[in-house]
Amino acid sequence: MNDASGRAARLIRPRTTIAIALALILAMGSTVSFAAWRATTTASSAASNGTITLASSGIPNLAHTYTSVESSKIVPVTLSNSGSVALPLTSVAIATTGALxxxxxTLTxxxxxxxxxxxxxxxAPTVKASASLSASILSLxxxxGTVPAAGSVVLCVATTLTGTLGEVxxxxxxxxxxFSGRVGDNWTATDPSTTRSFTQNVAGLAAPRIVDCINGTRWTLLYTYDxxxxxxxxxxxxxxxxxxxxGAAIGSAITGTEFTANGSTAVITQGGTIxxxxxxxxVQSEPSNPLTVTTYDPIGFVPGNDVRCGAIG
Known part of the structure; x- marks a missing residue:
C-alpha cells in the first residue's frame, strides 16, 4: 500500500467510528424518550399516539333517604372520554363523611x-363489582366497562343499606x-368532575299510633281497681x-306494644294526655297521637289508682 492510500484509510476509519457512535447515541436517546413518556403521561397530556380524558355525570342522583321499604338506590352514571384512545375503567375511589x-x-x-x-x-353472572363504602378503593x-374514544359508556351504580334500620x-x-381508567401500564385518567358527591339519610323512626284503650278491672284481696x-x-x-x-316521660322503657295502668303498677297517677x-x-320518634285518661278514687281508699280511658286523638 502506498502512502496516499494509507492516509486515506486512516482518514476513513475515524469517520466510520463517529458515524457508528452517533447512530448508537440516537438509538439510545429514542429509547429513553419513549420510557419517559410512558412514565409521565397523564389524562390531560397529549402524546404522539393519542389522548385520554374521563368525566362523569349522574353520581349526585344517588342522594337518597333509606326507609324500611326503600333500602337501595340505583341510578345510571355516564362516563365520557373526549380523547382519541379508548379507556378501560379500572377503579372507583371512595371517600365519606358523616355519622352513618x-x-x-354497600356500593355495587x-x-x-x-x-x-x-x-x-x-x-350473577353479570360482571359487577361490590364493596362497602368503608373501602377506599373499589376495583373494577x-x-x-371501557369508555370509547370520543364517546361514553353508561354504568348502573347502586347503594344498599345493610344491617338493622333502627340502629342507624x-x-x-x-x-x-x-372513577379512574388506565391504558397500558401507566397512562391513566381520573374523573376531575366537581359533582361526584351525594348525601344519603336513614329515615328516623316512625311515630307509633295509639289505636285502642280498653277499660278493665283488676281484683285484689282488699280492693278492685279500674x-x-x-x-x-x-x-x-x-x-x-x-x-x-x-309531655313528660313516665315509667320505664317498654318492649311490647301495650301497657296496662292499674293499681300498684300504675304509672299514670294523675289524669292527662298520654x-x-x-x-x-x-334515636327516638315523634310522639304518637294523644290519648286522654282520667284517674280517680271512688271510695277514698287509694287515690289515683283507678284509671279510665278517654278519647283517642
Whole structure:
C-alpha cells in the first residue's frame, strides 16, 4: 500500500467510528424518550399516539333517604372520554363523611345492558363489582366497562343499606366517588368532575299510633281497681317504647306494644294526655297521637289508682 492510500484509510476509519457512535447515541436517546413518556403521561397530556380524558355525570342522583321499604338506590352514571384512545375503567375511589357508618352501605357497579338500569341489583353472572363504602378503593374487573374514544359508556351504580334500620335511624352519610381508567401500564385518567358527591339519610323512626284503650278491672284481696290498657302500633326498627303524660316521660322503657295502668303498677297517677314514643338506641320518634285518661278514687281508699280511658286523638 502506498502512502496516499494509507492516509486515506486512516482518514476513513475515524469517520466510520463517529458515524457508528452517533447512530448508537440516537438509538439510545429514542429509547429513553419513549420510557419517559410512558412514565409521565397523564389524562390531560397529549402524546404522539393519542389522548385520554374521563368525566362523569349522574353520581349526585344517588342522594337518597333509606326507609324500611326503600333500602337501595340505583341510578345510571355516564362516563365520557373526549380523547382519541379508548379507556378501560379500572377503579372507583371512595371517600365519606358523616355519622352513618360507611360499613353499613354497600356500593355495587355494573354495565348497563339495556336502555335503563333495573329496579334491583342483578344476580350473577353479570360482571359487577361490590364493596362497602368503608373501602377506599373499589376495583373494577376487566370487561365491566371501557369508555370509547370520543364517546361514553353508561354504568348502573347502586347503594344498599345493610344491617338493622333502627340502629342507624336518623343518621346521614356523604360519599364522594371518583372513577379512574388506565391504558397500558401507566397512562391513566381520573374523573376531575366537581359533582361526584351525594348525601344519603336513614329515615328516623316512625311515630307509633295509639289505636285502642280498653277499660278493665283488676281484683285484689282488699280492693278492685279500674284499669286502662293502652295499645299502640309497632314501629319497624324500634327496640322499645316510652309513655309520656303531658309531655313528660313516665315509667320505664317498654318492649311490647301495650301497657296496662292499674293499681300498684300504675304509672299514670294523675289524669292527662298520654302519648307514646318509639326508641332505637339514642334515636327516638315523634310522639304518637294523644290519648286522654282520667284517674280517680271512688271510695277514698287509694287515690289515683283507678284509671279510665278517654278519647283517642
Amino acid at each position: 357508618p360507611a360499613a353499613n352501605v 357497579v355494573w354495565a348497563r345492558s339495556g336502555s335503563t338500569c333495573p329496579a334491583s341489583i342483578p344476580a 374487573p376487566a370487561g365491566l 335511624a336518623g343518621l346521614s352519610l356523604t360519599p364522594t366517588l371518583t 284499669t286502662a290498657r293502652i295499645v299502640w302500633t309497632a314501629v319497624p326498627g324500634a327496640t322499645s317504647y316510652r309513655l309520656y303524660r303531658n 302519648t307514646v314514643r318509639a326508641f332505637a338506641g339514642s
